[in-house]
Amino acid sequence: MSSSGIVKTQQVVRPEFDRIPVDASSVGAVVRPLSPLQRLLDNVLFRRCAILAALALIWQLYALWLHNSLLFPTLTDTLKVMIHDFGDGTLLRRTKSSLEVLLMGYAAGVALAAVLTTLAVSTRLGDDILSTLTAIFNPLPAIALLPLALIWFGLGTPSLVFVLVHGVLWAIALNTSSGFRSVPETLRMSGRNYGLSGVRYVVTVLMPAAFPSILTGLKIGWAFAWRTLIAAELVFGVSSRSGGLGWYIFEAREELNTSSVFADLLTVIMIGLLVESVLFRTIETRTVEKWGMQR
Amino acid sequence: MTEDGSLVLDVRGVTLQYKTPRHLVTATYRINLEVYESDRFVILGPSGCGKSTLLKAIGGFMAPIEGDIFLRGRKVVKPGPDRMMVFQEFEQLMPWKTALGNVLFPMKATGRFRGKEARERALAALSKVGLTKFVDSYPHMLSGGMKMRVAIARAMAMEPDILLMDEPFAALDALTRRRMQEDLLALWDQLRFTVLFVTHSIEEAIRVGSRILVLSPHPGRVRAELNSSYVYGQPLDDAAFGLLSKRIHNLVFEGEAEAKQPEALV
Incomplete structure (x- = not known):
């Protein structure tokens, strides 16, 4: 077709026109409110709750069909046990003891991560140290350190906190430092333009600028902390009488009390959901979403 | 003494180098420039003449390997709010x-x-x-x-003692850029601040500047310094504007015209 190389195309000549726009009155008001159903479907909370309700329904129907409370108790049975155990205070006590240790470990991990990452952005040596330490310890499962922690700190809270700090610290440090690195050069320069340096520079410029990554780190850290704690308590359960939710699972399993195991797992899930969808979600909408840094 | 008192920025024999992963690049070589009170001083040059690097050095973000920068007689050693920067x-x-x-x-x-x-x-x-x-x-x-x-x-x-603007309007669309240039000049009319403006657009340099420093590329050296305040407020199609624009164009592209000659013959 175009073996000759350049093919000259004929340009199409079209007449010009100038017209009055077509009548658009048939579409009604140009801006009109959405119907209640449309608004409901746009509501994230509603949609998520609907999914939860559907999952609950599937659980209940499957358990009823299976009809084996030893393997898979129904949702209603689980809820009954949960309400009973919350009522007599055992579940509440264990939740409280777990949350106490969790918050201690989490807070210590966050504080350490803040110090380490601040050092890392301030000096090149600090950066090298943090990168190396993160590379060494991040892939190491926190629970693998528990036997060592038990030798060092004995049975009890200090060992748990040590393992939790390990679980939380590296995830947060990794995310925070990668967030710091992705702060635009122009923003850094305008911060330094005002004579800011050191900790003030990190706190007033880098931290808010890297906040989406820091928040991701905090979320991952929270999840790691939960997992580590429950796993650690399962191991502790063998040797110690005082325990939290993990120990409660272990105890219930020993007694083949499956609905109690389910009730405990459901408690863990619900606390996780609550923290994720209320606490972190609120922080997100009030910060990174409001600032247009994240959708 | 009066002239001394109004000297805001004094750049003396400044040579700047920066490192890329593989090279040591000399961005500017022995630059001299003086900015006086209420100047609209424009640094103009093609890309690669080190004009942005020079502005960074004046901002205090990098140290010259030779020469000194003085702001109202004080040596510039680090960034500070006496030189506010506006970036692109x-x-x-x-x-x-x-x-x-x-x-x-x-x-x-x-x-x-x-x-x-x-x-x-x-x-x-x-x-x-x-x-x-x-x-x-x-x-x-x-x-x-x-x-x-x-x-x-x-x-x-x-x-600030001086406003440092690094191609501030380069990322804007043409219409907005024109508006912003006019608004900047209107602001200057009110406040008479001292501004150092970096651009690669000859038209923008003439519209915005009262004095234009032309840099030659690789490494950036001073080629010429011209007065442009006499075209201030003149329309773009004014003869003086056209002449000045042509003069600057020749200064900026003189090396390139010769280098391009053989290509043009093909």
């Missing part, structure tokens, strides 16, 4: 602060203005750039031109 990129605004918060931030961070006074100054600066309605908007809600206005308001509210 929109990321220079803090996305977590409103327009007002952005203007307030340097005042509070440096402790130069506080409390009610800072707030009043910030509001006044924002109203000067025509953003009174948008003081509580976050940067992501503003258009490119408006973000640039916030950056300019933020810099001016600090009343």
